[in-house]
Amino acid sequence: ADEEFDELCFEFGLELDEIVNVSLCVRVCVSVQTAGVRPHAVAAVLRNITFTQNRYESFIELQEKLHQNVCRKRTLVAIGTHDLDTISGPFTFTAKAPDDIRFTPLNQSQEYTATQLMSLYKTDSHLRHYLHIIEDEPLYPIIYDSNGIVLSMPPIINGDHSKISVNTKNVFIECTATDLTKAKIVLDMIVTMFSEYCPSLTLSHSLCLSPSESADSVAQLLTRMCLKSEVVGDDGQILVEIPPTRSDVIHACDIMEDAAMAYGFNNITMTTPRTYTIANQLPLNKLTELLRMDLAAAGFTEALTFALCSQEDIADKLGKKITETRAVHISNPKTAEFQVARTTLLPGLLKTLAANRKMPLPLKLFEISDVVLKDETTDVGARNNRRLCAVYYNKSPGFEVTHGLLDRVMQLLEVRPGRKRGYYIQAAEDSSFFPGRCAEIYAHEKVVGRLGVLHPDVINGFELTMPCSALDIDLEHFL
Structure with a gap:
């Protein structure tokens, strides 16, 4: 050697x-x-x-x-x-x-x-x-x-x-x-x-940027922030030495933020933006807000439940296997109640019913919010999905009430009844629902949700004692 x-x-x-x-x-x-x-x-x-x-x-x-x-x-x-x-x-x-x-x-x-x-x-x-x-x-x-x-x-x-x-x-x-x-x-x-x-050790990393202000003044400001800087060349570029102790500096904008801090945020002159834009609601959020108002007008009370839940809530209690739920798991959950991100809004509403069992019947609740599903096609391996879920809890299942709510939602979404370019329901089997009392909702010839009477095991699993019907719709289909 x-x-x-x-x-x-x-x-x-x-x-x-x-x-x-x-x-x-x-x-x-x-x-x-x-x-x-x-x-x-x-x-x-x-x-x-x-x-x-x-x-x-x-x-x-x-x-x-x-x-x-x-x-x-x-x-x-x-x-x-x-x-x-x-x-x-x-x-x-x-x-x-x-x-x-x-x-x-x-x-x-x-x-x-x-x-x-x-x-x-x-x-x-x-x-x-x-x-x-x-x-x-x-x-x-x-x-x-x-x-x-x-x-x-x-x-x-x-x-x-x-x-x-x-x-x-x-x-x-x-x-x-x-x-x-x-x-x-x-x-x-x-x-x-x-x-x-030590007698000899040097660690440094260099980054070039083109400031809009005077190069000399920006270099002085950065040096005051312990980022040793000097102007190089005739084009106003600044050479900045970033010590390894500044692990927060990962982009040129981080350096300019330090320069702004040294200059003083309150000393920056206010200017009118060069572009003119008008803010607008995201279509999905606008649809959500409109539906909330009309569902409340239909006699249902809105609930806001946790985005995290236990594996048992979205699997065992609903008669499903956790491997079939496409659930995103939390790597270090602090409690058993927050092990996974919810894949359906139904458990949260049923737990809300259980907490309000002493209230006068019937109990009619709804929630419009996001669930989280695994999706390998996305950069983070998961995606949010905006859904509408409603439950009716009474001495009788009230399937007709839930069906009526579906008709009202479709009327608001301007989807007519009918098999062609409209909506209809078709019998289906689902372990969360009573056999023969479950239907898939079709809109524009695609399955967009389900409704039906919940299975007695699901009712008992959430410590409820009376029948309950539920409606679940994927709202993103209607954008």
Whole structure:
């Protein structure tokens, strides 16, 4: 390898005097076992750093500040800093069963298993707030050096062997994360903010933009905002140096926002826009507002229900399987009541009926709002769908009332009865409805919804005791 490097230098007209092995390349090997608990890791080395007591304390405080904000209390990223001279690479980031992990944690004098550490830190005023991140996982993340020395068990505690001090000269920084982008941002911030205490390290990124104001004045404003800027060329372009600590700058407009802040938003002169436009409602929203007024006039009360619900609400309680619902699942639901985005408005209305069972009968409710459906053809994999849903709850099912509401809606939508270019209903089977009491609604020769009498199992599932009929229509078909 040394000979190849010598030949490469010679090709570029350079004469190689000496090759010094300083082990600049430090590798972190990530095992597949980490995928289920903390899949990402990035690392960096600060060499020949000069710590004073103030610099050291500032370095530790920076980690804690980052842990609380960008790292979201260590859930997204956990930072570990180590004295590189006490350990040797390459390093291994893996995951093991708690009882198989044993090391001496920071500021302790004896070894503990990971299981014992979790019990030990349950009463710790600082670390107990982070135990929940991994305590229920079958495997805990762990980082070893090439000699099997434990560097850290993220996101809980570092090992005592590699702890840094005021006398540390070379610092190894590792960031383990559930979000790779956040890990890179955090690592960039730490390295950039403390690189000034190292003899040689430069990190920068350049971006050119053409300002409408004086180039010199904008450059001065940006420099005041800690974005080092200078005018380049004769065409008024500005070269802006963006430090890695400014992870929020991702476009030229972010830079101009900083310039506006330095100038003062209240000092910007008000001008008349060069274009003349008239705002207008989206057709779908306009249709929705008009229908709300007429449905209320028809004697139905509008309800506004949650966009999130449980899997049971849109599947089991309606006699369906969750895999057939095209539901969008929430990756980290806080409660069982908010596991998925609703695929139908019906459960929300039925739960509203259950909460108002003591009100005088009949209860007539409706809602016009969006449901969310999986759709692989969209850029986000899902789409909103505006629907109308109404329910009639009484001692008798009231199918004729629901059918009458359908006729009124179609009259408002200017769709005539009839099989050709009109609307009609046709018998259908649906597990949510009573057998033989369900119909599909056809409009313009396409299925646009359903109506019928709900199945007794659905009634019981939502803790209701009387018959109920329902109407469900896709409004986007009529635009």
